[in-house]
Amino acid sequence: MSYKNFPMVPRVVFGRGSFDQLGELIEPKRLNINAPFIFLVDDVFKLDGELTSRIPLAYNDRIIYVSADEEPKTSQVDELVESIIVTSKERPSGIIGVGGGTILDLAKAVAIMLTNNGKSEDYQGWDLVKNKAVYHVGIPTISGTGSEVSRTTVLTGPKRKLGINSDYTPFDQVVLDPELTNGVPKDQWFYTGMDCFIHSVESLNGTYLNAFSKTYGDMAYGLCKEIYLNGGLPTKEAQDKLMMASWHGGMSIAYSQVGVAHAVSYGLSYLLGTKHGIGNCIVFNHLEEFYPKDVALFKTMMAKHDIQLPQGICSDLSESDLNIMIDVALGLEPLWENAVGKNWKKTITSKKLKELYLKM
Ligand code: NAD
Ligand code: ZN
Structure with missing residues (x-):
């Protein structure tokens, strides 16, 4: 090794x-x-x-x-x-x-x-x-x-x-x-902050996890919970903490990998130009099967901050457009291997991803 x-x-x-x-x-x-x-x-x-x-x-x-x-x-x-x-x-x-x-x-x-x-x-x-x-x-x-x-x-x-x-x-x-x-709009503060939360969740629940990633991931996860489970606009203290959460979230994936939300949202971004933060949120909202506890937590955070995600963004897409997104997502092999394990191809099929995209 x-x-x-x-x-x-x-x-x-x-x-x-x-x-x-x-x-x-x-x-x-x-x-x-x-x-x-x-x-x-x-x-x-x-x-x-x-x-x-x-x-x-x-x-x-x-x-x-x-x-x-x-x-x-x-x-x-x-x-x-x-x-x-x-x-x-x-x-x-x-x-x-x-x-x-x-x-x-x-x-x-x-x-x-x-x-x-x-x-x-x-x-x-x-x-x-x-x-x-x-x-x-x-x-x-x-x-x-x-x-x-x-x-x-x-x-x-x-x-x-x-x-x-x-x-x-x-x-x-x-x-x-x-x-x-200071000037960050509330919705954007939520979406980009959730990128950090999702980095920590995907790292902490991945098969690539090791003590290096876990210590950083635990810190980012704990800080995000503390910040986003409180209602209201971010205080100075919360701004300071979110900046450090971002740092820890980044360090956590450095030595491991991201997972399902990132793989699937790269498909959205490639085809529809959906931006990273909001794209991750749109996807993560439907990932109960992979991250049940944290998707429930995410929904609580959304409710606290009155965040409404766009709906039906894939409903009018053609078969060939859906296939483009599916190919982009499936191409990110290390992300799936981290999320699901070495045998990920047995369960992560085109059909499954199509069903997932059509829910969004
Ligand atoms: P962003 O940089 O696109 O900014 C989002 C919005 O917030 C923009 O409209 C921007 O003008 C505005 N904004 C930024 N600071 C502001 C401020 N202080 N006041 C008011 N408005 C402000 O968003 P992001 O979520 O930070 O970045 C997304 C990008 O990061 C994507 O391209 C994604 O691929 C990339 N990304 C890179 C890594 C990496 O490791 N290199 C990791 C995750 C994401
Ligand atoms: Zn990210």
């Missing part, structure tokens, strides 16, 4: 208001005055003069606002890299992502593609990246995905939705400032 030698984020700052330390954190990493820092910022902050004024720009540094309306695509990564190369005198000193999982994943992928030839779709998979990425910093503004700690950046390409999983993917520096999550 050979065990994975797993890279971790080497530096992290945690604290309310810590965003203001960004300038002093990155300045020693500046290669020279012609090598800018590029800030990829969620465009939800474009009109927020307060956050923008706190971004420490110097020399030729610049901000690129990016929409998070759609999840990251390989073509989008390639275009961003191209535009950064043609508008910078030298290769950037660093890429700094400020936003949710969408922007964090884009920042990781752009940093990788600035030092690796070809198209980003060529690197979707495991350990295909050859050269170290440009220095990159992740600053989450919504909590739950665990992208801030993970070894992957999930991209939708022409052929598949799959991560660039590599030792060069994790951030060199993360800044965890829970104050940045």
